[in-house]
Amino acid sequence: MRDADEFDAFYTASANRVLGHLYVVIGDRAEAEDAVAEAYARAWARWSSVRDCDSPEAWVRTVAYRIAVSSWRKAVNRLRAHRRDAAGTQxxxxxxxxxxxxxxxxxxxxxxxxxxxxxxxxxxxxxxxxxxxxxxxxxxxxxxxxxxxxxxxxxxxxxxxxxxxxxxxxxx
CATH class of the missing domain: 1.10.10.10 (Winged helix-like DNA-binding domain superfamily/Winged helix DNA-binding domain)
Incomplete structure (x- = not known):
């Protein structure tokens, strides 16, 4: 139970900062939210080693960034279509x-x-x-x-x- 409480406290303290960082870097809030959620899921799966990092938040931020980049590479056509559709909306x-x-x-x-x-x-x-x-x-x-x-x-x-x-x- 200690791990869950510790991770919950870490998540609560850092999630908004990590999301804000990634949103500004990639410019799409939904994509940022998806990448950050996946990064925290990976952090939880490896919490016993992630918590011992110099900065678990930096670990999550880096993983979230890499997930976003990977998503870009895998979905170039989907993103282009999305941007074309969204270009005319306010x-x-x-x-x-x-x-x-x-x-x-x-x-x-x-x-x-x-x-x-x-x-x-x-x-x-x-x-x-x-x-x-x-x-x-x-x-x-x-x-x-x-x-x-x-x-x-x-x-x-x-x-x-x-x-x-x-x-x-x-x-x-």
Whole structure:
């Protein structure tokens, strides 16, 4: 019973952070929820070893990210069809202009840059922690972070024009 209580406490304390991180990285809440749920299921199945990790939350975050990437690779055609269908619909909930602009800008940078920017600025990890979690060199993380920030700044610049797809454009 100790394991179940310990895992429940871990899940309660970390699930929203992990979901928020993955949602910002991949940009699709439903896909993020599926990947995070699967990652926590895998963590529970291996809880005796996962709990002894330096950071069980980082373990779950990494597994969730890998599940999402695997899902992308397996379902490219399904995602394209989904995006085509969803392109003409407007979101139901009221979202701030800043939030929409940030999400749009994040989707325009590479996935590696997006991942380190989110881990650093939204999750609050240090560059060294990001390097460990992503399995990359510290200097690579710094490069991705610098390039990601620069690309985001360009996409978020005042007066930037966005095309509506029908020949018209609007200022962001």
């Amino acid at each position: 979101p139901v909930d009221a979202t701030s202009v800043d939030h929409v602009a940030l999400m749009t800008a994040l989707r325009q940078i590479t996935v590696d840059q997006r991942r380190v920017v989110v881990l650093h600025h939204l999750v609050g990890l240090s560059v060294a922690d990001i390097a460990v979690e992503t399995g990359t060199n510290v200097n690579t993380v710094k490069t991705w972070l610098a390039r990601g920030r620069k690309a985001l700044a360009g996409h978020l610049a005042d007066g930037e024009r966005q095309s509506t797809g029908d020949g018209r454009s609007y200022a962001v």
